Amino acid sequence: MLDRPEGLDDADLTAALATGWGWQPHSLTYRPVGFGAYHWTATDGDGRSWFVTVDDLTVDPEPAEVVHAGLARALATAGALREAGLEFVVAPVPATTGEPVRRLDARYAVSVFPLVDGAAGRFGPHRPRDVPEVLDLLARLHAATSAVAGTVQRADLDVPGRDGLLAALRDLDRPWTGGPFAEPARRLLADRADHVAGLLAEVDRLVARVAATGSDWVVTHGEPHPGNLMWTGAGLRLVDWDTVRLGPPERDLWFLAGDTGTDALVGWTASTGRPVDPDALALYRLRWDVADIAGFVADFRRSHRESEDTTAAFGYLRGYLT
Incomplete structure (x- = not known):
């Protein structure tokens, strides 16, 4: 997405990463790539790099709760495929609660992936x-x-x-x-x-x-x-x-x-x-x-x-x- 998400700034995302994944971004850079979700690259205090995705749950005609549940199920499936030995699956890193994706607020949900070098x-x-x-x-x-x-x-x-x-x-x-x-x-x-x-x-x-x-x-x-x-x-x-x-x-x-x-x-x-x-x-x-x-x-x-x-x-x- 070329435009940044409305009503969401980097401070909101920083807080979500600290609360949900237990690390404070050392750097956070918006990446206008793809179409349909919003993306950032981030580094944590240990120098590890991450790909952070924010989905807008309100663009679908279904209620946001239903969209979030479907997204969580899909990302959990990706995690299960990765655990089954499919190394080509770039699956999300679970939050500290074990969730593959977390609600950021009423509108947005955030997920975190390893940053792939390629x-x-x-x-x-x-x-x-x-x-x-x-x-x-x-x-x-x-x-x-x-x-x-x-x-x-x-x-x-x-x-x-x-x-x-x-x-x-x-x-x-x-x-x-x-x-x-x-x-x-x-x-x-x-x-x-x-x-x-x-x-x-x-x-x-x-x-x-x-x-x-x-x-x-x-x-x-x-x-x-x-x-x-x-x-x-x-x-x-x-x-x-x-x-x-x-x-x-x-x-x-x-x-x-x-x-x-x-x-x-x-x-x-x-x-x-x-x-x-x-x-x-x-x-x-x-x-x-x-x-x-x-x-x-x-x-x-x-x-x-x-x-x-x-x-x-x-x-x-x-x-x-x-």
């Missing part, structure tokens, strides 16, 4: 030369399902934010007043309303087909794109585990299929004994786009201001809808 990828398609290594990593992850059977949450096949997007489609005949991008967003959506409705109908068709397969679900990361991978001297590392859920393998695999469909995944069945479901790949590829549309529309329907983040978000929404 080169991060960039969001976008995987480089072809990286695909075999990433597939091996995902195969190991999926094979570890039994280690987190009592912890991992089950994924929902439907689009997150679907109800809000449907409400927005029904509310296109009057001005939106949430902020500077509200009306431009309404006009964009109004111009493409039939198209978006068609995308939702296609999601429904694919959900029905995937649900009908009855195939076994596995533990999946949910967003293993290059931006969540780090190349280190000790090997590949996978970060950002707030999206970990039980789901079809294709929930991860579609990120590697690219425009060639299953062609990039020819080795998957040979190594895992499990065929790739083209319908599931198509569902998750489409679901990603529609979920982004729903999220951006929801952001612009509620109160917002013009900033680097909202300007970027409007650009992404315009890209999807035009």
Whole structure:
């Protein structure tokens, strides 16, 4: 995130780290990276380096308590995977109470991770030369399902934010007043309303087909794109585990299929004994786009201001809808 979180300063975070993890930051530096959470790097009095993440629990339509519980369960799953021997999992460091994430206040929650020394990828398609290594990593992850059977949450096949997007489609005949991008967003959506409705109908068709397969679900990361991978001297590392859920393998695999469909995944069945479901790949590829549309529309329907983040978000929404 390019913008810092509203109503939260470094003194608040310093106090949270001292109370929750038992150390006082010697240095604390905001890092405008990623999209969806806020990040800092910190060093403690012993010179150890940490990556500190703050999540805004109010951006989801669910109550903050529900969002926090889901985040805690996801990060606990990451911790269990790490304990099960998956060294590529960058899991949170538990607080002194054992919690993987702690409420900072009514709006925010904080978690702490070891700072990984390596080169991060960039969001976008995987480089072809990286695909075999990433597939091996995902195969190991999926094979570890039994280690987190009592912890991992089950994924929902439907689009997150679907109800809000449907409400927005029904509310296109009057001005939106949430902020500077509200009306431009309404006009964009109004111009493409039939198209978006068609995308939702296609999601429904694919959900029905995937649900009908009855195939076994596995533990999946949910967003293993290059931006969540780090190349280190000790090997590949996978970060950002707030999206970990039980789901079809294709929930991860579609990120590697690219425009060639299953062609990039020819080795998957040979190594895992499990065929790739083209319908599931198509569902998750489409679901990603529609979920982004729903999220951006929801952001612009509620109160917002013009900033680097909202300007970027409007650009992404315009890209999807035009």
